Amino acid sequence: MSSLTYRLLGxxxxxxxxxxxxxxxxxxxxxxxxxxxxxxxxxxxxxLTLVILSAGLDLSIGANLGLSACMAAAAIKSTxxxxxxxxxxxxxxxxxxxxxxLLITTLRLxxxxxxxxxxxxxxxxxxxxxxxxxxxxFPESFREIGSGYLLGIPIPVLLMxxxxxxxxxxxxxxxxxxxxxxxxxxxxxxxxxxxxxxxxLIMVYTLSGVMSGLAxxxxxxxxxxxxxxxxxxxxxxxxxxxxxxxxxxxxxxxxLSGALVGAVILTLVLxxxxxxxxxxxxxxxxxxxxxxxxxxxxxxxxxxxESRA
Amino acid sequence: MARSLRRIPGIAWLLASLVIFFSVFGTRFASAPNLINxxxxxxxxxxxxxxxxxxxxxxxxxxxxxxxxxLSGVVLAxxxxxxxxxPVAFAxxxxxxxxxxxxxxxxxxxxxxxxxxxxxxxxxxxxxxALVLTDGQSVAGIGSALPGIYASRxxxxxxxxxxxxxxxxxxxFLLYHTRIGTYVFAIGGNREALILAGVPADRYHVLIYxxxxxxxxxxxxxxxxxxxxxxxxxxxxxxxxxxxxxIVGGTKLARGDGWLPGSVLGVMTVGVLKNGLNVMAxxxxxxxASIGLLVIVALLIDSFRGKS
Amino acid sequence: xxxxxxNVRSTTAVVLMIFTASCAKPVDEGAGQTGGESIAVFTKxxxxxxxxxxxxxxxxxxxxxxxxxxxxxPTVQDSITEQLSEIEDAIIKRPGAVVFIPVNSRAMIPGIExxxxxxxxxxxxxxxxxxxxxxSFMGCDETNMALNTGRFLLQRLNGRGNVIILEGxxxxxxxxxxxxxxRKALAEFPNVKLxxxxxxxxxxxxxxxxxxxxxxxxxxxxxILAANDSMALGAIEALDAAxxxxxxxxxxxxxxxxxxxxxxxxxxxxxxxxxxxGCLGTMAAVRHLRNLPVPKEFIFSVMVIDNTxxxxxxxxYEERMCPSWESVVKDK
Numbered sequence: 001m002s003s004l005t006y007r008l009l010g011x012x013x014x015x016x017x018x019x020x021x022x023x024x025x026x027x028x029x030x031x032x033x034x035x036x037x038x039x040x041x042x043x044x045x046x047x048l049t050l051v052i053l054s055a056g057l058d059l060s061i062g063a064n065l066g067l068s069a070c071m072a073a074a075a076i077k078s079t080x081x082x083x084x085x086x087x088x089x090x091x092x093x094x095x096x097x098x099x100x101x102l103l104i105t106t107l108r109l110x111x112x113x114x115x116x117x118x119x120x121x122x123x124x125x126x127x128x129x130x131x132x133x134x135x136x137x138f139p140e141s142f143r144e145i146g147s148g149y150l151l152g153i154p155i156p157v158l159l160m161x162x163x164x165x166x167x168x169x170x171x172x173x174x175x176x177x178x179x180x181x182x183x184x185x186x187x188x189x190x191x192x193x194x195x196x197x198x199x200x201l202i203m204v205y206t207l208s209g210v211m212s213g214l215a216x217x218x219x220x221x222x223x224x225x226x227x228x229x230x231x232x233x234x235x236x237x238x239x240x241x242x243x244x245x246x247x248x249x250x251x252x253x254x255x256l257s258g259a260l261v262g263a264v265i266l267t268l269v270l271x272x273x274x275x276x277x278x279x280x281x282x283x284x285x286x287x288x289x290x291x292x293x294x295x296x297x298x299x300x301x302x303x304x305x306e307s308r309a
Numbered sequence: 310m311a312r313s314l315r316r317i318p319g320i321a322w323l324l325a326s327l328v329i330f331f332s333v334f335g336t337r338f339a340s341a342p343n344l345i346n347x348x349x350x351x352x353x354x355x356x357x358x359x360x361x362x363x364x365x366x367x368x369x370x371x372x373x374x375x376x377x378x379x380l381s382g383v384v385l386a387x388x389x390x391x392x393x394x395x396p397v398a399f400a401x402x403x404x405x406x407x408x409x410x411x412x413x414x415x416x417x418x419x420x421x422x423x424x425x426x427x428x429x430x431x432x433x434x435x436x437x438x439a440l441v442l443t444d445g446q447s448v449a450g451i452g453s454a455l456p457g458i459y460a461s462r463x464x465x466x467x468x469x470x471x472x473x474x475x476x477x478x479x480x481x482f483l484l485y486h487t488r489i490g491t492y493v494f495a496i497g498g499n500r501e502a503l504i505l506a507g508v509p510a511d512r513y514h515v516l517i518y519x520x521x522x523x524x525x526x527x528x529x530x531x532x533x534x535x536x537x538x539x540x541x542x543x544x545x546x547x548x549x550x551x552x553x554x555x556i557v558g559g560t561k562l563a564r565g566d567g568w569l570p571g572s573v574l575g576v577m578t579v580g581v582l583k584n585g586l587n588v589m590a591x592x593x594x595x596x597x598a599s600i601g602l603l604v605i606v607a608l609l610i611d612s613f614r615g616k617s
Numbered sequence: 618x619x620x621x622x623x624n625v626r627s628t629t630a631v632v633l634m635i636f637t638a639s640c641a642k643p644v645d646e647g648a649g650q651t652g653g654e655s656i657a658v659f660t661k662x663x664x665x666x667x668x669x670x671x672x673x674x675x676x677x678x679x680x681x682x683x684x685x686x687x688x689x690x691p692t693v694q695d696s697i698t699e700q701l702s703e704i705e706d707a708i709i710k711r712p713g714a715v716v717f718i719p720v721n722s723r724a725m726i727p728g729i730e731x732x733x734x735x736x737x738x739x740x741x742x743x744x745x746x747x748x749x750x751x752x753s754f755m756g757c758d759e760t761n762m763a764l765n766t767g768r769f770l771l772q773r774l775n776g777r778g779n780v781i782i783l784e785g786x787x788x789x790x791x792x793x794x795x796x797x798x799x800r801k802a803l804a805e806f807p808n809v810k811l812x813x814x815x816x817x818x819x820x821x822x823x824x825x826x827x828x829x830x831x832x833x834x835x836x837x838x839x840x841i842l843a844a845n846d847s848m849a850l851g852a853i854e855a856l857d858a859a860x861x862x863x864x865x866x867x868x869x870x871x872x873x874x875x876x877x878x879x880x881x882x883x884x885x886x887x888x889x890x891x892x893x894x895g896c897l898g899t900m901a902a903v904r905h906l907r908n909l910p911v912p913k914e915f916i917f918s919v920m921v922i923d924n925t926x927x928x929x930x931x932x933x934y935e936e937r938m939c940p941s942w943e944s945v946v947k948d949k
Contacts, residue, residue: 024834029859033829040822108612109605113556116549117605124598132669134873136850147858223821224854225873229664229694233820236429243426273815274830280784280816281440288433292416295426303421337709346705353698445787447723449747456727536697536724542788543697543724583692583699587706593663593690600692 006301038267039160044238045259047211055251056111062231063122068216073135073226097209101202126228136225146222184251319610331585351580352473357551360521366567367497369424374548376435381529386448386539403526410522414515439541448539459534657712662694674895704728714902742898757889757917763798766887778839782814795844824851846874885923896939
């Protein structure tokens with residue numbers, strides 16, 4: 001069985017447990033909620049997946065989300081135009097991504113350090129720029145991006161689906177995608193076989209930055225407000241989603257669908273804990289245990305597959 | 310002269326520049342009390358950075374250290390409140406830490422889980438247990454013995470700095486003068502060779518994580534003494550600081566390439582920066598940005614000198 | 618050519634260093650007179666707008682009294698270790714006095730004791746430190762604030778209905794104090810049912826997701842007691858999106874909350890007025906240094922801001938002036 005199948009089984013198992021424990025789980029409303037909540041993490045995780053596939057890491061995605069959301073917010077407020085706001089947010093995300101890419105390729109910094117340094121610098125800029133304030137109150141039409149529906153499906157979920165489809169096509173069927181896998185598997189060999197490693201890496205980090213910017217815009221639309229530091233709690237879940245999904249930190253192995261499954265698993269855990277009103281003190285423990293279970297099953301499956309291969 | 314100057318690693322230059330900069334522009338930065346403060350403030354981080362160096366050398370990382378430190382501190386405090394003697398409570402703290410370290414090691418080595426996920430999961434478990442045990446509250450009433458020990462000075466040197474120095478000496482000896490140390494290098498660099506030589510590499514690999522947990526327990530001793538209470542979430546995030554100190558100090562995230570003195574320099578650099586920024590009363594958002602800048606500059610220096 | 622480049626490089630370096638140094642001078646707030654007292658103000662984090670208002674109040678008061686203020690904020694929010702380090706670093710600078718909000722009421726006791734040993738007077742504001750010696754505590758009782766705010770909502774429900782509580786961060790005293798206050802209020806209204814008390818880490822997005830989830834479980838939720846305004850506003854977004862109605866209250870009295878009250882979305886927000894804390898705490902510190910009387914304890918009255926009484930507070934903080942000492946601290 002492919003590892004993706006194992007993971008999907010994991011999701012179904014978790015879902016089944018929740019469905020049996022509470023009536024509220026298996027309703028259309030709740031499931032749509034779960035998907036919509038997962039979409040924020042997935043948008044972050046999708047760009048991150050590409051980066052990790054290339055054997056890199058992007059720790060700045062949370063800070064990026066925050067600054068991009070604030071930029072978009074400030075732009076909408078000062079120009080009154082939603083499109084300028086969206087453009088500003090995406091541009092901010094992209095700029096941070098390009099900066100990461102340059103630090104890593106041209107200045108040859110290890111991705112962990114480059115993006116960790118970027119994380120702090122972006123937060124510093126964000127806190128300084130916002131000066132403790134919140135920007136809030138946006139037009140209905142903009143907020144539709146976060147809370148609206150199209151054909152009964154929440155728009156963030158549609159964005160997630162679009163991102164998944166485009167991203168999967170990109171990674172599996174385009175040369176660029178193959179090159180990213182190759183770079184992750186063995187950068188030297190990739191370089192020697194003529195792949196322009198440097199520009200592909202810049203591309204990957206730029207994409208991660210753009211996705212963080214997009215996530216920031218969706219956040220802004222959903223929460224109707226932006227302040228410094230909003231992305232902070234999203235970093236570890238995003239990384240966890242990518243890794244639970246089967247993407248290896250060593251590069252060359254993984255998929256966007258895996259990241260989606262990872263995001264869903266994490267969201268299901270939180271959803272379940274709320275529905276079952278599990279006391280706050282117990283929540284980190286349960287989250288940790290389920291994380292270990294998910295990773296454990298995944299690892300066991302991989303070992304099983306390898307031993308039979 | 311030029312040749313030996315070249316040998317001095319980038320981080321040392323950076324540390325020196327920061328010290329000079331803050332001494333010139335910060336009032337009383339270079340005073341004895343302040344320098345002692347920096348040492349004190351950095352000791353707990355060093356206790357974590359030392360085992361983290363070993364872990365990073367084996368291409369791993371341990372995200373659970375901060376949470377485990379918190380849990381060990383909580384256990385330590387609760388035992389003290391219950392009237393147990395300090396050595397007993399201390400042993401328990403070390404035990405709890407080591408247990409989690411072994412758990413990490415088993416997950417990573419025996420099961421083959423990616424260290425990021427394994428230790429992230431254990432972070433949740435340790436944090437969760439600490440929160441459940443304390444109901445999210447501080448554990449107060451540990452008496453004055455532990456805080457007294459923490460505040461004590463020996464020949465003018467604060468207790469924490471002595472412990473950190475002793476820990477460094479122990480790790481240095483372990484890494485560079487014992488067989489286990491060579492194994493650590495090998496596990497990161499050339500594991501197969503080790504196994505072919507008949508060494509149970511897995512066991513030593515788990516040991517590395519166990520040592521990490523042990524040191525988290527030791528750190529809990531210092532932190533609880535510093536705060537005079539046990540607190541479940543007091544050390545959250547410290548493991549990231551430790552990792553950064555290690556990497557900034559020159560240990561690469563790959564291939565058994567580690568430099569222990571570098572981790573000390575890395576810890577000191579972070580300590581000097583944070584202290585210096587406070588002494589110069591730099592606004593908080595600029596402080597946050599500076600930390601990021603430091604991290605990048607530290608590696609840029611090495612990168613430009615052709616070391617990467 | 619090489620020497621030229623070298624010279625440019627070293628000149629640039631020196632210029633940069635000087636530039637940085639001059640940018641990094643002590644944050645001189647309340648500048649004007651030389652010889653002004655230097656007050657070190659410790660707040661918990663950069664993220665909570667409440668503390669921003671405290672800092673603004675401190676800045677304002679210092680300016681009025683010709684003193685200067687240095688702000689100490691941990692770079693990692695609510696970090697106990699960092700605040701302890703900041704105290705040590707501050708002592709080196711020998712401020713005249715300290716205005717202090719503890720990250721943790723017990724773990725900071727050693728820090729206060731260090732300040733005591735250094736003979737630096739401490740005015741403790743907002744959250745009480747449970748040890749060490751301070752010249753004054755000026756704050757409000759957080760539990761009381763939550764109690765009053767909770768009571769307000771439950772009275773609006775006429776004592777019947779279903780409510781949920783949104784908690785803050787596990788391990789945070791602010792969170793446990795506020796939740797305790799809410800629970801005390803609930804104890805006074807036996808016909809109100811507490812459906813769930815779930816953590817949302819003081820974060821807006823988490824509060825939205827938690828509320829969303831709870832709305833699924835419970836077809837009837839009449840009231841939401843949120844331990845801070847950010848979470849209250851997140852909950853309101855969730856209610857709006859689900860087209861459900863409930864009374865929501867928050868705590869902190871932020872500008873955004875007041876706007877939401879004006880718009881009829883938020884029922885009320887409990888407020889201890891951080892701005893006043895900053896003002897009066899700093900004034901107390903300066904007064905003490907000038908040998909003027911300062912009360913040993915001063916409890917600010919809690920205000921439950923609702924749509925009847927927000928007027929005076931609906932002013933941008935930059936434009937607010939500190940109240941005069943005499944008008945607030947009446948002789949007891």
